Amino acid sequence: MEYFLQNLINALQWGSFYAVISIGYSMVYGVLMLFNFAHGDIFMVGTYIGFGIATLFLALFMPILPGWVIFIMVIIVTMFLASFVGVMVEVIGYRPLRGAPRASAAITGLMIGIIFETGNLILLGAQRFSFPALIESVSYNVGGVYFTNVKVLIIVVSLVLMAALHTFIQKTKWGMAMRAMSYDFKAVPLMGVSINIIAPLTFAIGAGLASVAGILYGQAYPVLDPYMGILVGWKAFVAAILGGRGSIMGAALAGYLLGFIEIFVAMVFPSTFRDLIAYSIILIILTFRPRGFFGMAHSTQLRL
Amino acid sequence: MNFIKNFFRKFSVVPLAGWLLGVFAAVLIEFYLGEDVISYYLYLPKVPVLFGALVMLKEPILIPSVLAYDLLVYVIPILLVARLTAPLTNGLAAFLENMPLWLATLLHLIAFYGVLHLWAGINDYRVLVVKLTMIAVILTVSLNIINGYQGEFSCSHPGFMALGAYASSVLTLKLFANDKVFGAALLPPEYGPYLFPLILIAGGLVAALGSLVVAIPSFRTRGDYLAIISLAFLFIVKSAIENMELVGGPRGLSSQPNFASMPVVFIWMSLCIWVIHNFTTSVMGKALNTVRDNEGAASSMTVNTRKTKMTAFMFGAFWAGVAGGLFAHVLRYVNPSTFGIQKLAEILAMVYFGGLNSIYGSIVGAVSINVLGEALRPLELWKWIIIPLILILVMIYRPHGLISFTEINVEKLLRARNRDNDTGGE
Amino acid sequence: MTALLEVKNMTHYFGGLRAVNDFNLAINPGQIYGLIGPNGAGKTTVFNLITGVYTPTEGSVTLEGNNIKGVETHRIASMGLGRTFQNLALWRHMNVIDHIRMAHYSQLSYGLLGAFFGTPTMRKQEKEVYDNSYRLLEIFDVNQFATQNIGNLPYGAQRRVEMARAMATKPKILFLDEPTAGMTPDELVRMIEIIKQVHRDFGVAIFMIEHRMKFVMELCESIQTLVFGEVIAEGPPEEIQNNPEVIEAYLGKEDLH
Numbered sequence: 001m002e003y004f005l006q007n008l009i010n011a012l013q014w015g016s017f018y019a020v021i022s023i024g025y026s027m028v029y030g031v032l033m034l035f036n037f038a039h040g041d042i043f044m045v046g047t048y049i050g051f052g053i054a055t056l057f058l059a060l061f062m063p064i065l066p067g068w069v070i071f072i073m074v075i076i077v078t079m080f081l082a083s084f085v086g087v088m089v090e091v092i093g094y095r096p097l098r099g100a101p102r103a104s105a106a107i108t109g110l111m112i113g114i115i116f117e118t119g120n121l122i123l124l125g126a127q128r129f130s131f132p133a134l135i136e137s138v139s140y141n142v143g144g145v146y147f148t149n150v151k152v153l154i155i156v157v158s159l160v161l162m163a164a165l166h167t168f169i170q171k172t173k174w175g176m177a178m179r180a181m182s183y184d185f186k187a188v189p190l191m192g193v194s195i196n197i198i199a200p201l202t203f204a205i206g207a208g209l210a211s212v213a214g215i216l217y218g219q220a221y222p223v224l225d226p227y228m229g230i231l232v233g234w235k236a237f238v239a240a241i242l243g244g245r246g247s248i249m250g251a252a253l254a255g256y257l258l259g260f261i262e263i264f265v266a267m268v269f270p271s272t273f274r275d276l277i278a279y280s281i282i283l284i285i286l287t288f289r290p291r292g293f294f295g296m297a298h299s300t301q302l303r304l
Numbered sequence: 305m306n307f308i309k310n311f312f313r314k315f316s317v318v319p320l321a322g323w324l325l326g327v328f329a330a331v332l333i334e335f336y337l338g339e340d341v342i343s344y345y346l347y348l349p350k351v352p353v354l355f356g357a358l359v360m361l362k363e364p365i366l367i368p369s370v371l372a373y374d375l376l377v378y379v380i381p382i383l384l385v386a387r388l389t390a391p392l393t394n395g396l397a398a399f400l401e402n403m404p405l406w407l408a409t410l411l412h413l414i415a416f417y418g419v420l421h422l423w424a425g426i427n428d429y430r431v432l433v434v435k436l437t438m439i440a441v442i443l444t445v446s447l448n449i450i451n452g453y454q455g456e457f458s459c460s461h462p463g464f465m466a467l468g469a470y471a472s473s474v475l476t477l478k479l480f481a482n483d484k485v486f487g488a489a490l491l492p493p494e495y496g497p498y499l500f501p502l503i504l505i506a507g508g509l510v511a512a513l514g515s516l517v518v519a520i521p522s523f524r525t526r527g528d529y530l531a532i533i534s535l536a537f538l539f540i541v542k543s544a545i546e547n548m549e550l551v552g553g554p555r556g557l558s559s560q561p562n563f564a565s566m567p568v569v570f571i572w573m574s575l576c577i578w579v580i581h582n583f584t585t586s587v588m589g590k591a592l593n594t595v596r597d598n599e600g601a602a603s604s605m606t607v608n609t610r611k612t613k614m615t616a617f618m619f620g621a622f623w624a625g626v627a628g629g630l631f632a633h634v635l636r637y638v639n640p641s642t643f644g645i646q647k648l649a650e651i652l653a654m655v656y657f658g659g660l661n662s663i664y665g666s667i668v669g670a671v672s673i674n675v676l677g678e679a680l681r682p683l684e685l686w687k688w689i690i691i692p693l694i695l696i697l698v699m700i701y702r703p704h705g706l707i708s709f710t711e712i713n714v715e716k717l718l719r720a721r722n723r724d725n726d727t728g729g730e
Numbered sequence: 731m732t733a734l735l736e737v738k739n740m741t742h743y744f745g746g747l748r749a750v751n752d753f754n755l756a757i758n759p760g761q762i763y764g765l766i767g768p769n770g771a772g773k774t775t776v777f778n779l780i781t782g783v784y785t786p787t788e789g790s791v792t793l794e795g796n797n798i799k800g801v802e803t804h805r806i807a808s809m810g811l812g813r814t815f816q817n818l819a820l821w822r823h824m825n826v827i828d829h830i831r832m833a834h835y836s837q838l839s840y841g842l843l844g845a846f847f848g849t850p851t852m853r854k855q856e857k858e859v860y861d862n863s864y865r866l867l868e869i870f871d872v873n874q875f876a877t878q879n880i881g882n883l884p885y886g887a888q889r890r891v892e893m894a895r896a897m898a899t900k901p902k903i904l905f906l907d908e909p910t911a912g913m914t915p916d917e918l919v920r921m922i923e924i925i926k927q928v929h930r931d932f933g934v935a936i937f938m939i940e941h942r943m944k945f946v947m948e949l950c951e952s953i954q955t956l957v958f959g960e961v962i963a964e965g966p967p968e969e970i971q972n973n974p975e976v977i978e979a980y981l982g983k984e985d986l987h
Contacts, residue, residue, distance in 0.1 A: 035528070093696065100703035103457050107656045108699045110649050111692035118688035230645055234535070241532040276543035279536040286533050287521045579846045586856060587831050587838055588845040594821050594832050601819035603803035604781060604812075606836035606899050615842060661823065709823055 002144035007263050013151045013220065015259020016158035019252040020213040021236035023165065024206030026243065026251035030182030031195075031202045034102045035240075037109030038089055039206060040233015041116040044226065046082040046211025047131075047218055048120065053078050054132050054215070071134040075157075075215060079208035086207025087200040094199070113229070120226040128225065131218030154216045161212060162252055165205070169248065174201060238282055258282075318386045319721045321400075322393035324415050326386030330378045331423045338377060338426070346373055353429050357679030390722065397720035408718055417570050424566065431566060435634045437674040438573040439627050444654040444670040445580055445663055446623030451652075452660035452708075453584055454616035455596030456526065460518055460534035461624050461651050463541035464511040466643035468625025469632035470545060472507035473557045476500070476633065480561050485552070493561065500563040504572070504629040511625025512618040514541070519617035523610050538648065545640040556639025557632070564633035572630060576623050581663055583619070585711060592616050593661070653695055659705030664712050669705065732795060734759045734935050735780070735811075735903050740789035742779055749775045750959045753789070755937075757903060762929060762936045764950035766943075766970075768979070772959040773939045774816060777905055781813055782806040794902070808836035812901030814892045816908045816939075820880045826891055827876040830863035833898035863898065869931070870894040870924065886917040893924060897932060904928070906938035910945055922948060947971065955979070 021043055028036040036042075054074045061070055093112045097105045138149045169175035177193040178201075217232070218224065239258045243250025258278065265277045318326075333342075338351045346369040352359050355378070356370030386393075400408040424430040443461065450458040478486045480496040491499070518534045525533075546554045583589040591612040594602035603609050632638045650673070658669020673691065680687040698706060733756035740753040750772050757763050767773050779786045782803040791799040798806045807813075821829060838859065844852035867873035870890040875883050880891065889909065896904055909925065910918050922945065929936060940946045946953060947967045955963040955970060957979045963970055970976055 096700040097703065100699065103451065103660075104656065104699045104703040106457065107652060108696050110652065111695045111699075114649065114692045115689055118685050118692075122685050122689075234645065238532055238536065241528060270547075272547050273543075275539050276547060279539040279543070283517070283533055283536040283540065286525070286529055286536070582848040582852075583845050586845040586848075586852065587835055587859060588840075588842060590824070590828055590832055591835060593824055593828075597821035597823055598819045600783065601815065601821065602832075604807050604815075604819075605833040605895060606804050606808040607832065608802075608804050608835075 003267075005145045006147075007267055009145070009147050009151055009155075011260040011263035012155050012256070013259075014263055015256035016155055017213050017217055017232060017255075018236045018239050018258050019255030020158050020161060020209050020216075021232060022239040022243065022251040022255045023162070023248055024210050025237050025240035026248050027178070027202050027206050029240065030248070031178055032094065032098075032199055034094070034105045035109065035237065036089070036094070036203070036206070037106055037237075038093065038112040038116065039109075039210065040229035040237065041113035042082070042085055042089065042207045042229070043210040043214055043233055043236075044120070044229030045085050045116055046078065046207060047214025047224060047228065048124075048129075049081050049085075050074060050078040050211055050215040050218060051129055051131050051224060053081070054134055054218075058132055058134070067135050074134060075212055078211045078215060082211030082214075083204035083208045086203035086205075089207075090200045090203040094203075095196070098195075113233075117226050117229070124226075128223055131215075131222040131224060133222070134215075134219065150219050154220060157212070157216060161209060165209070165248070168205075174198070178202060235278075238279075242282060242285065315383070315387060317394070317721045318390050319393050319397040320412060320718055321397050321415070322386045322390050323382070324412070324419060325389055325393055326382035326384075328415075328419050328422075329385040330381040331419055333381055334377050334426065335422060342373060342376055346370075348373060351426055353427060354433070354675065354679050358682055361680070361682035394720040394722040397718060401719055405715060405718075409714055412718060413574055417567065420570070421566060432634070433674070433678050435564065435566060435569050436631075437671055438569045439630050439634065440651075440654060440670040440674050441573050441667055442576045442623055442627040442630070443651050444658060444666040445577060446620045446627065447651055447655050448658075448660065448663070448666045449580065449584070449592070449620040449623075450616055451655055452662070452666075453589070453592040453596070454613070454620075455593075456522065456534075456616075457528075457531040458518065458534045458617075458620075459531055459648055459652075460515070460537040460541075461620075462643040462647040463534075463538040464515060464621040464624035465628035465631065465647070466541050466545060466638075466640065467511040467514045467621075468504075468507035468628030469638045469643075470507075470551055470557070470628075471510040471625070472503045472629030473560050473632045473638060474551060475503045475506060476561050476563065477557065477559075479503075481559065483559070485550070496561055497563055497568075500568070500633075504626050507629035508622040508625035511628065512622040515617040515621030516614070519614045522613045522617065538643075542640050542643055552639070554640060556637065556642075558637040560633050560636045560638075562633070562636065564630050569630055569634065572626060576626070577663060577667070580619075580623070581712060584663065588615075653691070656705050657695055657698055659702075659708035659710070662705075662708050662710045664710050665705055665707035668707055733757060734761075734794060735937070736790075736792045737780060738790045740776075740779060740786045740791065742775065742784065742786045742788075748959060750779060750786075753956075753959075753961060755954070757935050757937055759902070760929070760933055760935055761952070762925075762950050763938070764946045764953040764967075765937065765939045765956060766941070766946060766953060767956035771956045773956055774907060775959075776956065777813065777907055777939065781811060781905060804836070807899055810900065810902035811905065812896035812899045812903070812934075813905035814889075814896050814907055814909060816911060818888055818892055820888060820892060822881055823879070825877050825879050826872060826883070827860070827863055827867065829880060829891055829895050830866050830898045831859050833895045834859040834862070837900070866894045866898055867891075869927075870897075886913060886920065889913070889917075889921070890924065893928065897928065897934075901934055903935040903937060906936060906940075908939050908941060910940065910942055918942070918945065921945075925949060943971070 021039070024039050024042070025035060028034070028039070057070050057074055089112055093108050094105055097108055135150055135153060140147055140149070169178060177198050180193070181195070181198055235258060236255065239254040240251045242257070243252070243254035261278045261281055262274050265274050269277065334351065343349075343351055348359070348366065348369050352370055352373060355374055360367050360370050400411065420434060424434045443465065447458070447461045450456055474486070476496065477483045479491045479499070480489050480493045482488050518530070518537050521533050522530050545551060551557055584592075591602065591607045594605065594607050595609050595612050599609055602612075654669040654673045655666060656669075657673055658667070659665025676691060677687065680690060683690070702708070735755065735757045737753060737755040740750060741748065742750045753776060755763075765773050765776065775784070778784050780791055780798075782798065782801055782805075785800045789799070790797065793806070793809055793811060796809065798809065798811070821832075824832075838855050840849060840852040840855050843849070864873060864876065867876055870893055872883070872887050872890050872894065875887060880888065883891065893909075906925070910921055913921060925936065926949070928934060938950070950967055952965065953967055953970045954961050955973075955976045962979060963973045963976050965973075
């Protein structure tokens, strides 16, 4: 039982990363009907930005301010900066392709991702950086279950972010426009909401979320790598689809589900089987439930 | 502008055979004079391997020499010989026109291979580049069946390739090599090259069987969900191979017998293009397009859509498996990490750069991305900025790729050109 | 004489919604039959049920005495049921002649291996298909567009290509879903001629959905009126035209012309 609870916490933590990142995929999908294949690498860039800001702020404010204040400042500044990366990707990479076949946009996304990875290698070289710990790690033991305050923080921050996003989408004018756009992205521009505002906004939010996921990821797994976006990003992408396209709740839930599958597979099988079993489960789910969990019944034809 | 127009008009009378002859002359010059005479007097350390791209990027001071070399060895001889022999080669082309088309095509292919062989024979690096490029052509054309003709977004091509590569490697290692894992050779190695085609076909069939995992869900779902299913399939294959100690796990398999020589790869590539061309121009093959463009209309017009989808996936996967088998025997080493997202991005880039729904486009895409990749190798990391940027530009200005929805017309390609002016004047 | 197409007591539910209720139909060889009804009455659903896009919940459908209920669409099509679509279902990246070639799919017997290796049988059959396709283009007067992409054709010509394509499947009965939708009066007159020609030259039975009364009156021998998934009247055009129930349900208080 303790073992199970222990893994439950690990799964919640691991799933939080997937959930927060896959929301970015899902939002872009909802608005533009295309997958931003560069999102995994936006996550990577966000993590590096977070790393830079964290290092800077720690150097500047370390003795003056308490750790949690710096943590919140880092999150806010990083989100702000990372959102510009998202907007840039939209304006440069996707806007010129708005009328083009979706497969072409997917290729553009892939290529932007490669440019980000390579650009990182060129700018920073092959050396591995280590994300500074913003919160001092404290271990607790409740009834034989060990957990750290960092794990709890990761889970809580992710949930808070998702709740904030949910409120934004349900309550604000912009959120409403986004939802409308995911029902019919041809009609909404006719009603006075410009897609040239909504689309960058969506990318900005997605990138902001991904960068927070990056900071949290850096707290749990401090070693940074230019290719870190590939592994986590593609899985989050799978989670976004699994949740049902354009469904933000679905994406978050599927993110957690994927985290659970991976952690619990590693509980029973050797860890090298993780991908094999996780993807087999996904394949089976999608074969028998081809629209994901919360997907809308759109025509699923690619516009070639 | 006028000058260019005139230039093209002058050379529009040269038939394909003429260009082949021109290239042949250039290759002969390089073969006999390239190293000792031309390179020597131009202060080049050795014959530039890829038209000097590598040398130019490494040592910019040699740029004039390299350009002079290219001019002397390639541009001038090709243009001169092609133009001067035009009357002769046009006569030849006219003569070949009276022969069956397959014979004329075969003769051209043999001539083309001869030139290629001579060109690549100068050093091993060229041989490797040519082999890998030809394999890339097979991969690209076969992925175009699924992503272009059939209009899905399949991400499992490296997975199919891995299946073929491993299946054929296991067979050759078991049958023809004294291997630590698979034991002594079961058959005398001399039989190897003769049985190699069967082994490649077996590898292709394994890949085709594997593709059913993606093809069967495609009956019910299309587009994005199928893309994910195919992506999951890729990860499953890769992870399954990593966990199979029998085939070397993450370390992979090595020292496959050296069966994939240049003529072998060339023959398989030609066969692949020929079969796929036949298929995609037939009604059976155009059924793929009908399923892509309007599935409801397709089934109302008697097209068996399930069979069509299954054919597309299995056929595409078969050729990916064959390409994988060749790939394993060219490099003589494979490991699972070869067949990951990176490979996928590479193949997708070649397909979408070249153009959807076009064999011609796929050939152009595979060759240009491969040669570009090799030529830009000295730039190291910057290469992976330049190639993606080029692709993004292509996607923005030609969303279907450079040459899309175009079929090869062999007859038109091979025919004599000197009569064009007469018919034009009527 | 047995009917060519016979539908008995066909009922269909979408979830809990009854879309078609107790639909009966018998069309004899060579007959032209019309189906009219206000928007949302379930006319296209009736088409989709018979052609196998959906399988009816209840009832039986037979073509020349063979059951076609629950049979796959492409099989029903190759048994002799051709159709056109309300909003032109053409293949956007294909040229005109290939559209017609494609409709010969089930008539080819060379198989996949034949297609891969370009066997003599394949060449022979493909040649026949090509020639036949070109002939059909000539009949429908679209041969001048043969190698053009379908999207470049004027609307009326696209409609005629769709007709030619349906005829290439060698149908015994042709289903036309609003063949005049979106047509100009000139094109309409031409369409009447074409349908008459098809009926005369190919001896095919026709079952059509149509809104324009003039068109229906001129062509159909018999008409059914469908309202909310139920047939409220059936008979020759003149009778339907004067049927008070039809006028009330379908035409409201509007004038017939």
